[in-house]
Amino acid sequence: MATYLVTDRAVPDHMELTTGLTLRSSPDAVEGLETVQGISTSNNHLVIGTVDGRSVTPSPEASPVPNANGDDKRDTHGTRARVATHSTTKDMSVATGPKVEHIHANILTEIAHRFSQLELRRGLDFSVVDNERRCTADLATTNMELNGNNAKGNSSRTSSPNSAFPASDQNRLLRLAEVITLNISSQAAADDGARIKVATAALELAAAVRTPTDTVMDWFATMSVISSVRLFLHWGAFDMIPSGEGESITYAELAERVNADEGLVVRVASMLTSCHVLAHHLGSRDRPVPCLSHTPTSLLLFSGQPMAAMFSLMYTNVAHVSTILPTYFDLYGRTEPLGPAHIPTSYLAGHPEEDYFSLLKKDETALRDFNLAMRISSRRVPVTGMYDMSSVLQAARDGRETVWVDIGGGDGHTVKEFLTAYPGLRSEQCVVQDLDEVVVAAREQHDPELRGVRWMKMDFLHDAPLKGALVYYLRHILRDYSDPVATTILSNVARALTHPDSRVLISEQLNPDMASMPDPLPLYAAFKDFSMLSIGGKERSLQQFEKVADAAGLKVSAVFRDRTTPHAVIELALK
């Protein structure tokens, strides 16, 4: 058995290498392979021959100069080949007919990958070890023919001799595929949990089968999407596109409305149509001109929409902050920011001595956007349904004056959810405490569903909340702060626990403990934690919550986890 190794290093001497190997693809082979006839070696380099000896070297009149990333090319015969023009240490020498060209190892990986998609006879196993940009082919014989039969039906879990993926990866990939299939077809498909499972598994599956180059290129594309969305938001362009059923706007009309050159609008909009944020089409039959129309995604980006506000918030706290993060950590040291002041966002704003919320309350637009954006998090993350409310409802029935104090409750949207879900809880028994400006703005909304709720100003960094309530509820509060600040906040809350049955409820993402975590954090959970870094906050594991609670004189008395998200309610009581 000979093993062929496609690598960005020279093929080692000790490997058993064979010349004259004939691999022939079927007439209807995957595009790009139809000319590949043989793989053999010469001078410790892998050699690919073509059926008719033609070169796959791109001619000058062929499409533009290819690069070492392996851009698609066509030769003079129209043969699709992926060729790099210059040799680097990462390139492989490849003979194509009589000529020798340098082909990047990634391209060979791609070729190997495509071969592997063909039905291979007599035990040929051509597998791709993607993350090391290496592919291996174990050949049962040295003169092996490929035929083009479809690999249908060969879905064996344990042995798939012609799989593109190493056996070690196959089980994981099949498991992910199974999660997708089961959740798509299950009765529970209407359940949001099933949808989340499908989306998460599909993302993981895609990540596992993509090439490293694809992955990195995607980052660049994402950066460009962010930049183009930001421009269109700033120009009010999403608002200018008519949103009625079947309505659209020409690029020229949009350019006029946003006071920009049409050419510029076309380029920015192309970014957005390419990733389906907006839709491009050729207008109506009677007016066939290039047009733009909304998609369900772009409708979220109208001004005043919570998602548009969340975009602005995330843009500042993640994308914009990234421009100063290296300098920030050079200056303050490579440690978690302690805050509340001297955090990356206050450094970015040119006021490092300020904390996040004092900066926010000085900027009316930013504050409004922030409060609006918080509605997204309550939609995506459950508010009710986790905590066992029986003792709360009993206290409400017993007529307790203050049952529920929402600390940092913003405009009261979470209290509203509890009041709606649990009619036994009366609005007069609920208090929302927040910064002065926030309370004033919330009161001014005169939300009829919050009539009766008591609004009180407080600064949780310094003050104790209203004393003697049953529940002190902190949703998405501690994660905005470092451990020392979170301890200060909890110590202030603990001062209000004058009644033996009083409880503190922390409603936040609950990360697994790193020490016993078999898998990496899901992307969404990791991103939420990372985005908190810029304001000096963090997402925590139970052990981390226990630590801050303990330092504040409290103990974890119960944990209520959400069924489908990493969110939980952690109940604390006096030690």
Ligand SMILES: C[S@@+](CC[C@H](N)C(=O)[O-])C[C@H]1O[C@@H](n2cnc3c(N)ncnc32)[C@H](O)[C@@H]1O
């Ligand atoms: C991330 S939001 C959470 C809002 C709400 N609890 C939710 O889950 O959607 C943080 C809230 O804490 C409030 N806040 C920030 N600093 C505060 C302070 N020092 N004292 C009281 N409230 C504060 C903010 O105004 C904001 O309403």
